[in-house]
Amino acid sequence: MARNLLVAHGGGPTAVINCSLYGVIVEARASGDVDRILAARHGIAGVLKGDVMDLTDEPQQIVDGLRTTPASAVGSCRHKVTDEDYDRIFDAFERFDIKYFLYNGGNDSMDTANKVHQRACDSSADVRVAGIPKTIDNDLAYTDHCPGFGSAARYFAGTVRDLGRDIESLPTPVSICEVMGRNAGWLAAATVAAREDDGDAPHLIYLPETPVVKSDFLSAVDNTLKQWGRCVVAASEGARDETGNSLSTAEGGANVDGFGHPLPGGVASVMADWVAQELGVRARYEKPGIPGRASILCRSETDVHDAIEVGRAAVRHVTAGESGHMMGIERVGENPYAMNVVPAPLSKVANVERRVPAEFMAGASGMAPAFMDYLRLLLGGPFPQYIRLTGSPA
C-alpha cells in the first residue's frame, strides 16, 4: 500500500503560498513515511480531473526557487465542491494511492478539507487530511494570523506610505487607495503602519466591519483637508454602506466567482467621485489590486517563515496519524518573534470568518494601539527610512 501525499491550493494566491509548498516538499522528502509527493494542478478542480503532477523528483534548485516565486506554482481554483464531487475526489485518491491530503487555502478551502476529512471518517478510506492556512484577508479563526497576510499588509502599508509622500509633495488634495479584503478589513487596517509623523497617510481608514455613511465620510475628508491640506484614504474593497451594500458599483453585477461571491472592485473610484462632486475638490483613486498579494519585493520575512512552518507541520501531522485539523499559528515570542503550530479542528475553522474585532478599531481616523501591537511583528521589520528636509529660513 503506497503512502502518497497530495497537496493542492485553493482560493487566491499569496506572496508566500509557494513557501508553504516548499515546506511540504522539504518535510515530505525528509520524512520516511511519504512515498511520492503529488500536487493537483489548479486545486480541487485538478483533483476532480485527475490533473496531478509528481514532484517527488523535482530538482532541488527549482524547489528552492519556490521560496521566491509569487502566486501558486501548482495553480489554484475557486471551484465550489458539490456532494457528487466528493465521490470523484475519493476515486482520484484511490487512483493515485493517496494516503495524505493537504489542502492549502482560506475559509472555503478549509470547508472543503473538512468535508473530505468527514467523508474519510465515514468510509473505510485510509486518507488523512490537514489544512494549511493561507489568506491575505487574515480572516481564518483559530490562528493568531494567516500566512499571506503579513506580506500583503507590508505591501499595502508601504504603498500607502509612498502614496502619502507623493500627495504631500504635489498637491492633489485627495487620493483614495483601494485595499484588498472582501469582508474583513485587516489589510486596510494594516495601512495604519504607514503613519510615522503627524499628518502622515493614511488619514482615514474604512473597513467592511463599519458602515461608511457618505455624509460622515465627506465631513471627515473635509476636516482632514482643513487640517493638513491633503487627505489619503485607505478603503477596503469590501467597504459597505449603512444598508450593507457595497460602495462598489461592481457589487451585484454579473461578475461573481465560483462560490457566488461578487468580484470586488470599484469602491475607491466611487469615493473619489463623491469627493470631487460633493466637495468640489480634485480627487483620484489608486487600486493596486492583485499585485498587492503577489509582490516578492515587498514581502514580510515573518510571513515567509510562518508559511514554510505550517507547510512542514501539516506533513508531520498527517504522517503522525492525525487528521482533520488546520495548522493554526500561536504567537509565543515577541522579541525575537516565535510561533508554535497549533492544530485546530477543521470542523470549527470551516466557514467561520474572523473579522477585525471592535477592540482593534478606533473610528475612521485610525486603529487602536492594540492593533499596532498585533500587527508590528507580522510586517517583518521596519520600512526603509525616508528623510524630510529640515531647511532653514532663506
Add this chain to the structure above:
Amino acid sequence: MARNLLVAHGGGPTAVINCSLYGVIVEARASGDVDRILAARHGIAGVLKGDVMDLTDEPQQIVDGLRTTPASAVGSCRHKVTDEDYDRIFDAFERFDIKYFLYNGGNDSMDTANKVHQRACDSSADVRVAGIPKTIDNDLAYTDHCPGFGSAARYFAGTVRDLGRDIESLPTPVSICEVMGRNAGWLAAATVAAREDDGDAPHLIYLPETPVVKSDFLSAVDNTLKQWGRCVVAASEGARDETGNSLSTAEGGANVDGFGHPLPGGVASVMADWVAQELGVRARYEKPGIPGRASILCRSETDVHDAIEVGRAAVRHVTAGESGHMMGIERVGENPYAMNVVPAPLSKVANVERRVPAEFMAGASGMAPAFMDYLRLLLGGPFPQYIRLTGSPA
C-alpha cells in the same frame, strides 16, 4: 553680489527626483561658485510666494537620505505661469540674490524655465537658468530618456509580471492593468519587459499613440483567451478611441490640473466592463496609480545614476556661465551602461512631446525588438528569477 542658487521641482514626482536634488546639493557644495543653496517649496508656486528654504547647511546625513526618499522632498506644483508671474519671479530672484535657477520637471516646466531664461536675456538680470529633465512619461525631446522613467518602467513591468503569475495560477480570465502615461505610452510599452516565456503577461498592450477600436480590442482578448486561457492587458491611462477621446469616463469631467489637462484614470475599468459585458467573461482591473512613480523598492539603478548626474551637470552648466539649456542624456555605452550629459536649448525642448515612435511599435500584441533594445538598460538590471515547476506525470 551673492551667487545664490535656487532649485525648484515642477510636475509629478518620481522615485528619483530627490536624487537629482542630491546631485544639485552635492555639486553646489563642491563648487566654489555657489554661495547659498536655496530650494523653493512646491515649485514655481513657492518662488512666487517667496516660500524658499535654505539647504546650504542641511546635515549631510539628511542630504544622503534624499537618494532613498521618494516623491519631492521640496514639494512640487502644477501652477501654470502667467505673464504677470514672471515679474514676481524676478522680484523673488532679486530678493534672494539668485544668480542660478534650476528647474526640474517635464514639458511644462521646461517651458517655464525657457521663459525665465528668455526674460533674463531680455532684461539686465544676471540670472542663469538650466532645466533638469524629469518625467516618468519619458516624453521629453532632445534626451535619450528621462530620469524617472526607468524606475516607473521597472515598477509597472514588475507589477504586470507579478499580475501575470497570479492570473496564470488562479483563473480569473482577464485582467486589465492601467499604466501611467497621459499622452505618451512609454510606460505601458515598457511592461513588455515582463514577458519571458510564451504566454507570459502582458498579452496585449495599448498606448495612447494608437487608437483603441473596441471591436478589435474584444477580438484580440477573445483570441488570447482561446490561445492561453487568460489575458493580461497593459493599458495606458491615456488610451484613446478612434475619435481621439479618452476611453476613460474621467476624461472631460470636472477634474483638471492647473494646466487644464484632464486628470486621467478609469481606462482599465472601462475596458474590463467591455470584456465582461460583450464577451461574457469575468474581468477585473488593477490601477496601481501614483505608487508606481514613488516606489523606492522597485527602482532602477540606472535611473538613480542618471538622475544624480543631470542634477550635478545643471550646477556645472550654470556656474560655467551657460544658460537656457536642459541637461539631455546621450547614451554612449551599452555594456557597461554609460551616458553623457548633452545640453539642449530649452527653446527647442519646451512643449515638444516625444511620443513612442512607429518603429518601436508592433500592434496590440507587443513591441518591436528595437524597443526592448532601447529599454533594457534603463530597467537597471534583470528581474528576480521566478521558477516554474517541471513535474512529471503522476
